[in-house]
Amino acid sequence: xxxxxxxxxxxxxxxxxxxxxxxxxxxxxxxxxxxxxxxxxxxxxxxxxxxxxxxxxxxxxxxxxxxxxxxxxxxxxxxxxxxxxxxxxxxxxxxxxxxxxxxxxxxxxxxxxxxxxxxxxxxxxxxxxxxxxxxxxxxxxxxxxxxxxxxxxxxxxxxxxxxxxxxxxxxxxxxxxxxxxxxxxxxxxxxxxxxxxxxxxxxxxxxxxxxxxxxxxxxxxxxxxxxxxxxxxxxxxxxxxxxxxxxxxxxxxxxxxxxxxxxxxxxxxxxxxxxxxxxxxxxxxxxxxxx
Amino acid sequence: xxxxxxxxxxxxxxxxxxxxxxxxxxxxxxxxxxxxxxxxxxxxxxxxxxxxxxxxxxxxxxxxxxxxxxxxxxxxxxxxxxxxxxxxxxxxxxxxxxxxxxxxxxxxxxxxxxxxxxxxxxxxxxxxxxxxxxxxxxxxxxxxxxxxxxxxxxxxxxxxxxxxxxxxxxxxxxxxxxxxxxxxxxxxxxxxxxxxxxxxxxxxxxxxxxxxxxxxxxxxxxxxxxxxxxxxxxxxxxxxxxxxxxxxxxxxxxxxxxxxxxxxxxxxxxxxxxxxxxxxxxxxxxxxxxxxxxxxxxxxxxxxxxxxxxxxxxxxxxxxxx
Numbered sequence: 001x002x003x004x005x006x007x008x009x010x011x012x013x014x015x016x017x018x019x020x021x022x023x024x025x026x027x028x029x030x031x032x033x034x035x036x037x038x039x040x041x042x043x044x045x046x047x048x049x050x051x052x053x054x055x056x057x058x059x060x061x062x063x064x065x066x067x068x069x070x071x072x073x074x075x076x077x078x079x080x081x082x083x084x085x086x087x088x089x090x091x092x093x094x095x096x097x098x099x100x101x102x103x104x105x106x107x108x109x110x111x112x113x114x115x116x117x118x119x120x121x122x123x124x125x126x127x128x129x130x131x132x133x134x135x136x137x138x139x140x141x142x143x144x145x146x147x148x149x150x151x152x153x154x155x156x157x158x159x160x161x162x163x164x165x166x167x168x169x170x171x172x173x174x175x176x177x178x179x180x181x182x183x184x185x186x187x188x189x190x191x192x193x194x195x196x197x198x199x200x201x202x203x204x205x206x207x208x209x210x211x212x213x214x215x216x217x218x219x220x221x222x223x224x225x226x227x228x229x230x231x232x233x234x235x236x237x238x239x240x241x242x243x244x245x246x247x248x249x250x251x252x253x254x255x256x257x258x259x260x261x262x263x264x265x266x267x268x269x270x271x272x273x274x275x276x277x278x279x280x281x282x283x284x285x286x287x288x289x290x291x
Numbered sequence: 292x293x294x295x296x297x298x299x300x301x302x303x304x305x306x307x308x309x310x311x312x313x314x315x316x317x318x319x320x321x322x323x324x325x326x327x328x329x330x331x332x333x334x335x336x337x338x339x340x341x342x343x344x345x346x347x348x349x350x351x352x353x354x355x356x357x358x359x360x361x362x363x364x365x366x367x368x369x370x371x372x373x374x375x376x377x378x379x380x381x382x383x384x385x386x387x388x389x390x391x392x393x394x395x396x397x398x399x400x401x402x403x404x405x406x407x408x409x410x411x412x413x414x415x416x417x418x419x420x421x422x423x424x425x426x427x428x429x430x431x432x433x434x435x436x437x438x439x440x441x442x443x444x445x446x447x448x449x450x451x452x453x454x455x456x457x458x459x460x461x462x463x464x465x466x467x468x469x470x471x472x473x474x475x476x477x478x479x480x481x482x483x484x485x486x487x488x489x490x491x492x493x494x495x496x497x498x499x500x501x502x503x504x505x506x507x508x509x510x511x512x513x514x515x516x517x518x519x520x521x522x523x524x525x526x527x528x529x530x531x532x533x534x535x536x537x538x539x540x541x542x543x544x545x546x547x548x549x550x551x552x553x554x555x556x557x558x559x560x561x562x563x564x565x566x567x568x569x570x571x572x573x574x575x576x577x578x579x580x581x582x583x584x585x586x587x588x589x590x591x592x593x594x595x596x597x598x599x600x601x602x603x604x605x606x607x608x609x610x611x612x613x
Binding site for chain 1: 346348374375376377378379380383384386388391392393394395396397405406409410454457458460
């Protein structure tokens with residue numbers, strides 16, 4: 001416990017400084033933050049970063065190996081792999097981000113209600129969550145995507161819904177723990193209504209947990225998007241997506257392995273970066289962390 | 292005078308694995324306007340449970356019977372909306388733990404404002420002004436600056452002052468303080484007690500002071516209730532109780548209070564034995580196994596409260612000052 005009496009009005013700044021220092025002590029977190037920022041930049045700025053249009057064909061260079069003109073080579077139609085990997089970040093980041101937003105928007109209110117009110121509703125929600133948790137995330141996502149029909153929007157929706165059960169469990173657990181806090185009891189004793197207690201006392205105190213959970217849900221959804229697109233349930237060719245590219249690379253694995261290597265690498269690097277960033281944030285935000 | 296708060300035959304039971312736990316048994320209290328009532332006893336004697344039951348703050352597993360009337364309105368079994376109107380508005384609660392009673396993610400000023408806006412239709416600006424007034428009232432220096440601070444920036448004593456400011460926000464008629472100084476350093480304790488005394492003088496707030504510390508009671512209370520094993524053991528005005536305690540348990544408690552200026556080498560007296568388990572109410576005096584005066588009668592019947600002097604109640608077969 002540290003008291004900050006000396007510098008008035010700077011406690012927020014002080015805390016921010018502590019958090020920043022903790023973050024800067026973690027090289028893995030710094031590197032992964034850089035990768036995450038880079039991939040988001042690729043997604044947003046693809047038209048300006050990519051050297052070629054993702055659909056531009058170069059019939060003089062079909063299945064070309066990496067060269068100065070085509071850093072990652074070309075595919076069977078002569079399209080530049082490097083440009084398509086950059087454009088592919090769009091689908092991945094979109095799916096990762098929006099699926100997580102959807103999952104949070106559905107799961108957090110359910111978890112809060114269950115954890116705060118307890119009772120039979122909680123029992124029903126908790127058991128239902130347990131049942132859904134028995135299905136692996138990807139199985140659930142594939143099943144839902146198959147029902148919704150193939151498109152990026154539907155894939156995102158499917159991934160978002162599939163990510164709900166674990167988030168419900170976490171939000172519920174947090175709400176269960178926070179409702180026993182002294183300041184919640186004090187708020188009850190001061191006559192606060194349920195909306196105030198949940199909205200001002202419980203939810204704000206679980207944001208750091210939710211933030212960390214979000215950085216872990218995003219990479220799962222990114223991998224999920226790649227899987228769905230690979231299976232033909234997500235982004236449809238010719239729109240570039242890492243999963244679509246992996247699928248298209250299959251017949252040429254011997255002649256042009258770079259076709260599969262680069263999008264695969266992109267998936268691994270971006271997913272890993274989000275995961276490591278999540279780990280780093282968890283350590284930084286955890287008040288029990290010492291350094 | 293019509294009492295502000297009238298608790299009659301309050302019993303609180305919890306269903307536990309070992310059977311029913313009788314936390315409070317046929318407890319009665321009266322609180323008059325401006326009065327400070329001290330409720331004293333060891334841990335587990337039921338004093339906190341009594342206090343929590345007044346505002347309906349016990350967990351739903353508690354079975355509460357009896358009657359709790361605030362200005363004639365029955366609170367026991369009252370609807371959630373009735374209780375919400377009373378809580379923080381008419382009767383406020385100050386908990387023991389100042390370190391955790393404030394929400395860590397909001398500025399303390401906003402937290403006080405929240406209570407105001409919950410109960411009073413008041414503009415933001417007026418609420419803000421009232422927040423500064425309240426912080427000033429509880430002697431927090433530089434209220435405008437402190438209102439902008441987060442709980443972790445304040446010391447324990449400051450936080451308890453903020454908690455008290457929150458409790459006083461809507462000018463409640465009763466303040467229930469459950470061990471308000473126990474978690475604080477001795478020097479800071481005195482400051483908080485001075486504050487409570489001053490608030491009673493200035494605002495006329497009646498206070499129920501729950502504590503295990505007889506020194507605190509002697510300092511502040513007008514009237515004292517001593518609880519033992521979920522029951523009232525003795526009740527008297529504070530002077531009377533300290534001058535001529537009648538129940539052997541009260542005498543034991545007083546013997547265990549360190550006193551400045553007492554004879555040198557005087558050893559603090561402990562009360563032998565332990566508080567009995569409340570799993571089942573004994574059919575005899577609950578204090579019998581620790582009591583030097585216990586005899587066959589004590590072991591065969593439960594002593595009822597009786598008046599042994601004007602305004603002095605004791606539940607003992609063998610009362611009397613030492």
